[in-house]
Amino acid sequence: MKVSVLLGLQWGDEGKGKVVDVLTPNYDIVARFQGGPNAGHTLLFAGKKYILCSIPSGVFQKKVNIIGNGMVLDPTLFRAEIETLTPSCGNLSDKIYISRKAHLILPTHRLLDMAYEAQKGSDRIGTTGKGIGPAYTDKISRNGLRIGDIDYNFEEKYKYAIARHEELLHQMNFQYDLLPLEKEWRKSIESIKQFKRIDSDNFINKALKEGKSILAEGAQGTMLDIDFGSYPFVTSSNTVCAGACTGLGVAPTKISDVFGIFKAYCTRVGSGPFPTELSDEIGQKLRDTGNEYGSVTGRPRRCGWIDLVALRYAIMVNGVTQLIMTKSDVLDTFNTIKVCVAYEIDGQKTEDFPFEISSSVKPIYTELAGWKTDMTKMKLESEFPKAFKDYLSFLEKYLEVNIKVISIGPDREQTIVRK
Numbered sequence: 001m002k003v004s005v006l007l008g009l010q011w012g013d014e015g016k017g018k019v020v021d022v023l024t025p026n027y028d029i030v031a032r033f034q035g036g037p038n039a040g041h042t043l044l045f046a047g048k049k050y051i052l053c054s055i056p057s058g059v060f061q062k063k064v065n066i067i068g069n070g071m072v073l074d075p076t077l078f079r080a081e082i083e084t085l086t087p088s089c090g091n092l093s094d095k096i097y098i099s100r101k102a103h104l105i106l107p108t109h110r111l112l113d114m115a116y117e118a119q120k121g122s123d124r125i126g127t128t129g130k131g132i133g134p135a136y137t138d139k140i141s142r143n144g145l146r147i148g149d150i151d152y153n154f155e156e157k158y159k160y161a162i163a164r165h166e167e168l169l170h171q172m173n174f175q176y177d178l179l180p181l182e183k184e185w186r187k188s189i190e191s192i193k194q195f196k197r198i199d200s201d202n203f204i205n206k207a208l209k210e211g212k213s214i215l216a217e218g219a220q221g222t223m224l225d226i227d228f229g230s231y232p233f234v235t236s237s238n239t240v241c242a243g244a245c246t247g248l249g250v251a252p253t254k255i256s257d258v259f260g261i262f263k264a265y266c267t268r269v270g271s272g273p274f275p276t277e278l279s280d281e282i283g284q285k286l287r288d289t290g291n292e293y294g295s296v297t298g299r300p301r302r303c304g305w306i307d308l309v310a311l312r313y314a315i316m317v318n319g320v321t322q323l324i325m326t327k328s329d330v331l332d333t334f335n336t337i338k339v340c341v342a343y344e345i346d347g348q349k350t351e352d353f354p355f356e357i358s359s360s361v362k363p364i365y366t367e368l369a370g371w372k373t374d375m376t377k378m379k380l381e382s383e384f385p386k387a388f389k390d391y392l393s394f395l396e397k398y399l400e401v402n403i404k405v406i407s408i409g410p411d412r413e414q415t416i417v418r419k
Helices: 016-026 075-089 107-123 133-139 147-151 154-171 176-190 200-209 242-248 281-291 309-319 386-399
Strands: 003-008 027-032 041-045 048-052 064-067 096-099 196-198 214-217 255-263 266-268 303-305 322-326 335-345 348-350 361-369 405-409 415-416
Touching: 003 016, 003 196, 003 242, 016 214, 016 255, 016 322, 027 176, 027 200, 041 133, 048 075, 048 176, 075 107, 096 176, 107 133, 107 154, 107 176, 133 266, 147 154, 147 176, 147 196, 147 281, 154 176, 196 200, 200 242, 214 242, 242 255, 255 309, 266 361, 281 303, 309 335, 335 386, 386 405
Parallel strands: 003 214, 003 255, 027 064, 027 214, 064 096, 096 196, 255 322, 322 405
Antiparallel strands: 041 048, 266 303, 335 348, 335 361, 405 415
């Protein structure tokens, strides 16, 4: 068997949690391969809403869920998430396995995150303040603590790391109170010890040899990738398909299907360039109709028309084999729908995603007729209105990849697989 990868193709919030939940019955194992509690994967079924931050979205079904080595884990937030899910999922210690090579977010990482962001002033990136960037910084600079360190001379390593962070905070004149954060963090470390800690690279490759199927779940989106996103307004990990190889310890030859998820329009949270952003009543309509507010932070998302230049670039760097479109229902009431098919940069037209997106990048649009139909209760592709089928055909022709799955609402039942 091989690994299927599911990831976002825009600036995150594409609906990955719902799609993973829909696809999970086809797999034996679901594994997160990057990011941390900055994810906010929303699942809605049986009239209840669930938000997952660090835990893979296959947790509601009887599958093994792995927190991979490419992730960073905050014990305090992980424990809170477990406590929230337990009434619905029961005992999770037999469902969730944690890689020993996953890095720990220390209490001082959260303080450093706030301090760095405060120093940037108006140039701030819009971080969630959960210590993810500083944790990845320590990982790359070879100063990080890993889950496996809990069992190996942990106190000495922990005290050294905290002292180093406090010196940095002192240099920035940042005022803080570490004691309450540290108290909860230490309590939560004991909670982590209840979960199976594994060498996930060995575990996953043995599972593949045994014929088990694995779904690798990404967080954030391609345009937030540290290498290929709209740098520096990006996250601190590789959100692209290649991140599944390094984040789980699987070879590129083990990757089969790559499911790329995108919204029928675009959104972005925080700072950073957004060529098709709408700061008018249409943008507000997209926001309100699509409930575009952060599932974890509650922050309003910036909204705009779909950007096919960025989307085609994302498909290219990920090697996407199947597309999944979400939130098409949000466009149900629009008379006209705009689609960005090229950029104008300094008077020149281009269909290539540029090195840097600045205010000089202007979107070039094609207008398509809206379908003016409520599709939220449809069950079959044959029920789609002609204008919607035309919209799909236009996207597929430009993107050169088939759109296999259409989401027409937030519930897991509001999903149509195309023949």
